[in-house]
Amino acid sequence: MSSSNLFKATVNEHLEGLPETMQSRLYEAPATCLSIYRLLPPIAKFYIMSMVFSERPVALRDLDKWCKPGTRKVQFESLKRLKSLHLILEDRQGQYITLHPIFRKNFRDCLTGSQAPNAFGNLCLTPAEVSVSISFLDSFALSKWETILHFMVGTESTPTPSTSVLSLLKSGGLMEGSGSGLRITNTGFQFLLQDVNAQIWTILLQYLNLTQDLNMDPVDVLNFIFILGSLELGKSYTVSSLSTTQVNMLADLKDYGLIYQRASNSGRFYPTRLATTLTSESSALKSPARAMDQALESATSQQPSADQSDDAATTSISGPASAAQGSIILETNFKIYAYTNSPLEIAILNLFVHLKTRFANMVCGQITRESIRKALYNGITAQQIIKFLETHAHPQMKILAREKLDKKIEFDTNNNINTAGGAPQSQIDANGTVAQHRLEILPPTVVDQIKLWQLELDRIQTFEGYLFKDFASQQEYDVLSNYASEIGVLVWSDKTKKKFYITEQGKSQVVDFANRKLKRE
Known part of the structure; x- marks a missing residue:
């Protein structure tokens, strides 16, 4: 059974599958241009912002200079997305690109506030008979x-x-x-x-x-x-x-x-x-159960302060009672406790947890090989189960995970200071945390075991793609295979036999690179 995610029909892929004429009609609406821009990856957004106020074509070879070295994979995915949406247009020689003219105009109007008055709907100026909060x-x-x-x-x-x-x-x-x-x-x-x-x-x-x-x-x-x-x-x-x-x-x-x-x-x-929140990166609802939210809210607001009482009437769906709060505690012995009385929450947990006991405001169960295999046979993947548990983890689990991460970072930093006079810059990311460490909300043993149970069913995986062989020299093989690896399309390679296999989507990119490289040499 394949564990691939069946929900690949995302809005981006739906837009990419539309005919070019229909995409051009979409770009005539400023609100659509803004929403599509929000759904793009960061580097694709950077490319658009770099070209939106300039009508001069940009050389494809110059795009590599706009990004840091070692980001070819991200650049490849971003360019592929922009080309499939026809947001960027190539010349006949395939050397220069320009931004879609209709998209450029309407998106630029959104940025400068020059769009039509009704581009984002018309507000009702007259007050309603009954106010809606x-x-x-x-x-x-x-x-x-x-x-x-x-x-x-x-x-x-x-x-x-x-x-x-x-x-x-x-x-x-x-x-x-x-x-x-x-x-x-x-x-x-x-x-x-x-x-x-x-x-x-x-x-x-x-x-x-x-x-x-x-x-x-x-x-x-x-x-x-x-x-x-x-x-x-x-x-x-x-x-x-x-x-x-x-x-x-x-x-x-x-x-x-x-x-x-x-x-x-x-x-x-x-x-x-x-x-x-349709085009927002934040989720409108993190908890699938209002009953659970109400139970958590009543437990945390039995004695509200003066400030809290003012906010109680305006608690939103993504407010502290639902988004910031979680209900699930997972132990290293695979036992799980969920502080909820919602039938929906319990029914979802029952998809991959063997529930044993139910109390007035809590259910207890255990993650077993059989319960996970049942979920896998129903088409649920291990990554979806892990993501669900992380999203609905109890706040105390998140606090403990953060404390553990801080201790690891402090320990490694002190060791680097004592041995090398300071932590190497390459080990620190943009948030100031050491790169080799990450926040582990769930016990790693449980996470790894869930993935292993899925691997028991995924013994064979198939990939559609292309095999490259019969290279003229070892150097030619190394150059092309390394490039395929950098852009993230390499599936398999054998240096001795001078063969490598790439994904179906990466063929055009590797072939174009090979033609440019071989012609130059």
């Missing part, structure tokens, strides 16, 4: 989203989501069956362990795949989704400035908890935190 929007969004998750895991007495939500769950392969016989699939098990932003994008991308069946313009749909990611939380926006397609989307987006509208014929709508 941020805390209400958070509660509404969380209720809608948890209803979907509770329905997927089969929580008793959970209301059935709307017809549009059920159709997306079925068409996306998250659930199968019909009527009351709907049941979660292997893909659905993976979906439950995803970050909330990834879950929302999974639903939205499936919604985009159905736009043609719904007679909706996919560019109009994508633009509205990106506009939602740029709106301000707690503000109301007019419906009159939306297109017919976007107005029809409001009912569906309300079912997902992305917007709030008092009535279907209301002239205003409110984006929720699930919508305003």
